[in-house]
Amino acid sequence: xxxxxxxxxxxxPASAAKLADIPLQTLYALLAPVTLRAGDSRATFxxxxxxxxxxxxxxxxxATEEQCSxxxxxxxxxxxxxRVAGIGHxxxxxxxxxxxxxxxxxxxxxxxVDAEKHLVxxxxxxxxxxxxxxxxxxxxxxxxxxxxxxxxxxxxxxxATHGSGMQYPVLxxxxxxLVLLLADGSRVRCSREENPDLFLASICGLGxxxxxxxxxxxxxxxxxxxxxxxxxxxxxVVGNLDSIAHAAEHVRLWWxxxxxxxxxxxxxxxxxxxxxxxxxxxxSVLGYHVLQFLLFLGRYVPALNLWIGRFMAWLVRDRTVTVxxxxxxxxxxxxxxxxxxxxxxxxxxxxxxxxxLRTWLEREFADPAGLRPHSSIEIRFxxxxxxxxxxSYDQRTxxxxxxxxxxxxxxxxxxxxxxxxxxxMLKYGGKPHWAKSHPxxxxxxxxxxxxxxxxxxxxxxVDPAGLFRNPYVQRHIYGSTDAAAGARVFKKMP
Numbered sequence: 001x002x003x004x005x006x007x008x009x010x011x012x013p014a015s016a017a018k019l020a021d022i023p024l025q026t027l028y029a030l031l032a033p034v035t036l037r038a039g040d041s042r043a044t045f046x047x048x049x050x051x052x053x054x055x056x057x058x059x060x061x062x063a064t065e066e067q068c069s070x071x072x073x074x075x076x077x078x079x080x081x082x083r084v085a086g087i088g089h090x091x092x093x094x095x096x097x098x099x100x101x102x103x104x105x106x107x108x109x110x111x112x113v114d115a116e117k118h119l120v121x122x123x124x125x126x127x128x129x130x131x132x133x134x135x136x137x138x139x140x141x142x143x144x145x146x147x148x149x150x151x152x153x154x155x156x157x158x159x160a161t162h163g164s165g166m167q168y169p170v171l172x173x174x175x176x177x178l179v180l181l182l183a184d185g186s187r188v189r190c191s192r193e194e195n196p197d198l199f200l201a202s203i204c205g206l207g208x209x210x211x212x213x214x215x216x217x218x219x220x221x222x223x224x225x226x227x228x229x230x231x232x233x234x235x236x237v238v239g240n241l242d243s244i245a246h247a248a249e250h251v252r253l254w255w256x257x258x259x260x261x262x263x264x265x266x267x268x269x270x271x272x273x274x275x276x277x278x279x280x281x282x283x284s285v286l287g288y289h290v291l292q293f294l295l296f297l298g299r300y301v302p303a304l305n306l307w308i309g310r311f312m313a314w315l316v317r318d319r320t321v322t323v324x325x326x327x328x329x330x331x332x333x334x335x336x337x338x339x340x341x342x343x344x345x346x347x348x349x350x351x352x353x354x355x356x357l358r359t360w361l362e363r364e365f366a367d368p369a370g371l372r373p374h375s376s377i378e379i380r381f382x383x384x385x386x387x388x389x390x391x392s393y394d395q396r397t398x399x400x401x402x403x404x405x406x407x408x409x410x411x412x413x414x415x416x417x418x419x420x421x422x423x424x425m426l427k428y429g430g431k432p433h434w435a436k437s438h439p440x441x442x443x444x445x446x447x448x449x450x451x452x453x454x455x456x457x458x459x460x461x462v463d464p465a466g467l468f469r470n471p472y473v474q475r476h477i478y479g480s481t482d483a484a485a486g487a488r489v490f491k492k493m494p
Contacts, residue, residue, distance in 0.1 A: 019073040019185060027074045034062050034106075045101060048150075049091040050337040050409050052490040056083070056101035063106040068181055068211055075100050075467060076183075083470040084207045086125060086152030090159065090435035091340045094206065096490040097470040102211065104152060110134045111214060118219050119176065124154025124212040132327045141222040144168045144250070145330035147378075154212050159435040160204035160390040162399060163330060164252040164380035166245055166347075170392055172203040173385050174218045180210035183467035187213070200451075201458040204389040206434060208473045209462055225250070225329040226270040227322045229263060231313070237262040238354050245347075245381050250330070253379040254316075255354075257361045258309025263316055263376070267329055275323040287315055292336060295407035298374050302413075305374035306365060312376060335405065338375075339414040341421060341437065342401035343430035344391035347381065350398035353428040354379070357400075360424060371417045375403045388451035391431035399433070400425065411493055439487070442479045 022030075036043045036059040046053040057080065062068050075082045083097035086104050095101075104125025111121040115138045122131060128142075128149035135141055144163035146156070155161070157178075160170040177191040178199060188210070190199035202209040237244060237253065245251050248266035255262045291312070298305040322329060345353050357377070364370035378401040382392045391397060402421050404414040422430075422439065431448050432438030446452045456477065463469070471489060474480035483489070 019069060022073070024077055027070055027077070030070050031060060031067065031074065034060050034067055036061065042103075045085060045088060045096065046492075047088040047090060047095065048337065049339065050406060051091060051339060051492060052093045052096055053492050054093070054096040054098060054490045056097050057099050059101045059103060061103045061105050065181070065187075065213055068102065068107075068213070069185055071100065071102055072181065072183065072185055072211070072467065081469055082211075082467055084154070084211055084468075086155040087127065087150060089148065089151040089155065091338065092435060092437040092472065093490040094159070094435055094472045096472065098484070099470075104154060107213075113138045113140070115140060118221070119216060120219055121214055121216045122153055124152060124157070124215055126153050127151070128153060128156065135219060136222055136325070139222050140219045141326050142171070142217070143174060143220045144171060145327055146171070147330075147332045148334060149327055149331050153215055153217070155435070157203055157212070157215060158205050158207050159433070160387060160392070161435070162380065162382045162392070163250065164382070164399075165250040166381050166396065167249065167383055169383040169385040170387065170390050172387055172390065175203050175215060176218050177216040178202055178212055179214035181213055182210045183463040183465065197454070197458055198462065200386070200388050201455050204387045204434065206389070206473055206477070208459055208468045208477070210468065223269045223326050224272065224274065224323055225267040225326050226272055227265055227267040227329045229265045229316070229320045231261050231263050231317055234260050234262055234358060237264060238351055241351050251381060254376040255379060256309055256313035256376045257358060257373070258306050258365070259313035261313045263313075270323060272323045274325070275321070276328065277320055277322045288335065291315075292407045295336070295374060295405050296410070298372070299407065299410060299412050302372040305372035308374050309376070337406040337409050339404045339406065339412070339418070340401060341418045342399055342433040343422070343425035344397045344399050344433065345425060345428045345430045347396035347398050349428040353398070353400070353424065356424055356427075357421070360420060371420065373402065373404065373417055375405055377402055388455045389434065389449060391433065393449065393451070401433075437487070440476065442477060445476065
């Protein structure tokens with residue numbers, strides 16, 4: 001960006017003329033107030049897990065739809081791509097780019113709440129925790145949630161983020177309508193009735209169909225959840241998986257393979273008074289700081305990680321009962337930055353898959369030079385849906401996630417561990433969570449997703465020049481082998 005453009009006096013607003021008629025220098029001047037300076041710490045993007053980082057050519061933080069239109073026009077003129085990014089919670093390079101980045105930091109308003117119809121309209125950059133507070137003021141709540149509420153609504157929608165519950169699909173299924181700004185600058189509304197193909201492509205669209213301006217979401221009357229957590233043996237849980245998974249509205253499991261223990265969380269809606277009870281040892285100084293120090297030691301003495309896993313299981317060994325507002329029960333403390341991989345397998349294959357995982361890990365634990373995961377494996381469930389790129393498309397789903405914590409933000413071994421894990425997931429037809437790193441290209445994805453080519457067809461129609469295609473999209477959707485789209489281009493330590 002030229003210094004002359006920055007120094008020029010503000011021109012008239014873009015609405016006074018067609019975008020194509022605005023001189024290039026005027027475009028730069030119009031966008032100067034929402035362009036981060038090179039020295040601004042926010043001009044470099046790093047995800048929450050401290051695993052991927054990038055320095056875009058320019059980072060914009062627009063506050064209006066008009067400014068978004070100007071950014072797209074500038075990208076078209078300069079031959080650059082635009083990547084829309086929110087908070088950066090995705091543990092992958094999904095948000096990374098070396099071209100233009102559009103941060104939704106200021107596109108974060110709740111636009112309308114209809115308490116009677118149980119609908120809320122919001123900008124894509126609204127953070128879920130803020131949305132919860134606004135909904136609560138109207139006696140409403142989201143019907144299901146993932147593990148955190150620190151990410152943006154747009155990020156949740158474009159990656160088909162899920163919670164847990166055999167009768168509850170991915171969160172994108174609660175979206176009723178979207179307003180998109182397409183690559184050609186047109187503003188389009190889509191829903192299941194209006195532009196349905198664009199809608200079904202966009203509610204798990206990886207940010208590649210267009211810039212989401214507005215999301216209309218179906219919610220429900222505010223509710224509390226009563227959560228009971230208990231620890232059981234692996235054989236008891238997996239042997240009775242169907243009865244356990246259906247025993248409550250929302251069931252999730254944390255399996256500590258080092259101790260052969262599974263922590264079962266069962267939650268149902270309730271009218272009981274609030275009783276926010278946490279696991280004291282897990283959430284205390286002991287549970288946070290001592291555990292982090294032990295994980296730090298485990299970086300250098302891998303044998304300690306078996307003991308650390310048993311220690312984690314011991315910290316949460318007691319039966320607990322919690323009654324609280326829904327989002328406080330749905331959300332958990334993720335504690336530390338982490339590497340993570342998560343895959344969705346058909347529920348019908350869940351027991352066999354989990355048993356094979358245990359057989360593999362028992363071999364590793366028995367081998368003095370074997371792999372040493374140090375954390376629990378999270379297991380969740382979701383109902384079928386009809387979203388083209390949703391891992392739960394047309395199937396009941398068991399989600400299985402593996403984490404390697406990064407104590408004090410330091411790297412830990414994970415690549416061999418994840419590779420073995422992914423091999424087993426693929427054996428059972430597993431599909432990766434779109435927000436997380438995975439090795440699959442279009443050939444493998446096409447075999448897993450019957451509507452994959454429909455998705456690509458919509459992208460060709462709405463973005464033929466690839467304005468919204470960053471390296472992640474180029475690599476996984478289009479099979480790019482270019483060095484700029486490599487899987488480890490944005491890794492902090494390749």
